[in-house]
Amino acid sequence: MSQFEFTHRRKNPLTGNWVLVSPHRNNRPWLGATEKNAPSNLPEYDNTCPLCPGNHRANDSINPAYDKTFVFTNDFGALTSQVTEHSATLNHDNPLFEIEQATGECRVICFSPKHNKTLPELSVAEINDVVNTWKLNYIELSAQYACVHIFENKGEVMGCSQPHPHGQVWAHNHLSTEIQLEEDNQRNYQQHHGGNLLGDYVKHEIADGERVVYQNDHWLVVVPFWAAWPFETLLVCKDDVRHFGELTDVQSTALAQAIKILTTRYDNVFNCSFPYSMGWHSAPSKLDDNSHWRLHGHFYPPLLRSATVKKHMVGYEMLAESQRDLSPETAAKILQNASDIHYSQGNNNE
Numbered sequence: 001m002s003q004f005e006f007t008h009r010r011k012n013p014l015t016g017n018w019v020l021v022s023p024h025r026n027n028r029p030w031l032g033a034t035e036k037n038a039p040s041n042l043p044e045y046d047n048t049c050p051l052c053p054g055n056h057r058a059n060d061s062i063n064p065a066y067d068k069t070f071v072f073t074n075d076f077g078a079l080t081s082q083v084t085e086h087s088a089t090l091n092h093d094n095p096l097f098e099i100e101q102a103t104g105e106c107r108v109i110c111f112s113p114k115h116n117k118t119l120p121e122l123s124v125a126e127i128n129d130v131v132n133t134w135k136l137n138y139i140e141l142s143a144q145y146a147c148v149h150i151f152e153n154k155g156e157v158m159g160c161s162q163p164h165p166h167g168q169v170w171a172h173n174h175l176s177t178e179i180q181l182e183e184d185n186q187r188n189y190q191q192h193h194g195g196n197l198l199g200d201y202v203k204h205e206i207a208d209g210e211r212v213v214y215q216n217d218h219w220l221v222v223v224p225f226w227a228a229w230p231f232e233t234l235l236v237c238k239d240d241v242r243h244f245g246e247l248t249d250v251q252s253t254a255l256a257q258a259i260k261i262l263t264t265r266y267d268n269v270f271n272c273s274f275p276y277s278m279g280w281h282s283a284p285s286k287l288d289d290n291s292h293w294r295l296h297g298h299f300y301p302p303l304l305r306s307a308t309v310k311k312h313m314v315g316y317e318m319l320a321e322s323q324r325d326l327s328p329e330t331a332a333k334i335l336q337n338a339s340d341i342h343y344s345q346g347n348n349n350e
C-alpha cells in the first residue's frame with residue numbers, strides 16, 4: 001500500500017495552489033457519462049480544412065504547399081499590436097476597477113502538412129521540426145514581447161477547433177497570471193533556499209523514481225507531486241536552460257524524443273487520441289536576472305476513466321481548490337506501463 005493512501009493536500013510550488021487528494025474515493029460507483037469513442041478515419045488531405053497545404057483560410061489568404069511546419073498570423077488573434085488611442089484615458093487609480101491595455105501577437109503553427117497525423121504519429125525528426133519551429137518563433141517574438149506562450153489544444157473536448165495537427169503562439173507585453181505566479185514562486189524559492197526550484201525538484205524526482213514517466217539525458221517527464229489533472233505531466237529540462245530560445249540541437253532532439261514517447265503513451269492509456277492542453281513556460285524575456293527559471297512544459301489532459309469519461313473541474317474545484325481521487329503515483333504507474341508503440345501500430349494494450 002502506498003504511503004499516500006490517506007486524505008491529504010499537496011502544494012504546487014510553482015503556483016502556490018493546493019490540491020486535495022482523496023485516494024479512498026477511487027472505488028466509488030460511477031454514474032458519469034460513458035459515450036462511445038468516435039472512430040478517427042480522417043483523410044491525409046481535406047479540401048475543406050483551412051490548415052491544409054494549398055487551401056483557403058478564413059481571411060481569404062491561401063496556404064503555401066508546405067511540406068514540414070507552417071506558421072501564420074492567427075486570422076482571429078486575441079491580441080494585436082495596435083495601441084488604442086483610448087489608452088491614455090484608462091483609469092489606473094481605482095483599485096476596484098484596474099485596467100491596462102494589452103498588445104501582442106497570435107500565430108498558428110501547423111505541425112505537419114498531413115491533416116490526420118497527431119504528434120505521436122509523427123517521427124522524432126518530424127517532431128523535432130515542430131520543436132525547432134517553436135524555438136524560432138520564441139526567439140523572434142521574445143525579442144519584442146516580454147511573455148511568449150507556446151501551446152497546443154488537442155481534441156474537441158479541449159476546444160480545439162480543427163483536427164489538423166497544430167498549436168498556437170501568443171506573445172504579449174504583460175506577464176500572464178500563470179507566468180507571474182511562476183516568476184514570483186521561483187524567485188522566492190531561490191532567495192530562501194539558494195537553489196533553482198525545478199532544478200532541485202528534478203533531482204528529488206530522479207532519486208525517488210515513483211512519479212517518473214520517462215527520462216533521457218536532457219529531459220525528465222513526471223506526474224508532478226502536485227498534479228491536479230488525472231494524468232497531468234510536467235516536462236522539465238535537466239540542464240540550466242531558462243527559455244525556449246536557449247535550447248541546443250541536442251536538447252531539442254531529446255525533447256522531440258520525450259514528446260514522442262509521452263504522447264504515444266497517453267494515446268495508449270485508453271486507446272484513443274488523448275486530448276490535452278499543453279504548453280511551454282519560459283523565463284519572461286525582459287528580466288535582469290532569470291537564473292531562478294527553468295524551461296518546462298505542462299500537459300493537462302482531462303480524461304479520467306476512459307476515452308470519453310473526463311474529469312470535470314467543477315463545484316468544489318471552482319469554489320475551493322482542485323481535488324483528485326486517483327493519486328499522482330498511481331497515474332504515473334499507468335503511464336510507466338503504457339506501451340511506447342502507438343496503438344494504431346498494434347501493441348499489447350488492447
Ligand code: H2U
Pocket residue numbers: 050056057058059073074075076077108152153159160161162167168
Ligand atoms: P485552436 O484549434 O486551438 O482553436 O487553434 C486554431 C486557431 O486557428 C484558432 O485560434 C485560427 C483560429 O482563430 N484560424 C485561423 O487563423 N484561420 C482560419 O482560417 C481557421 C482557424
Ligand code: ZN
Pocket residue numbers: 045046049050051052053114115164
Ligand atoms: Zn488539414
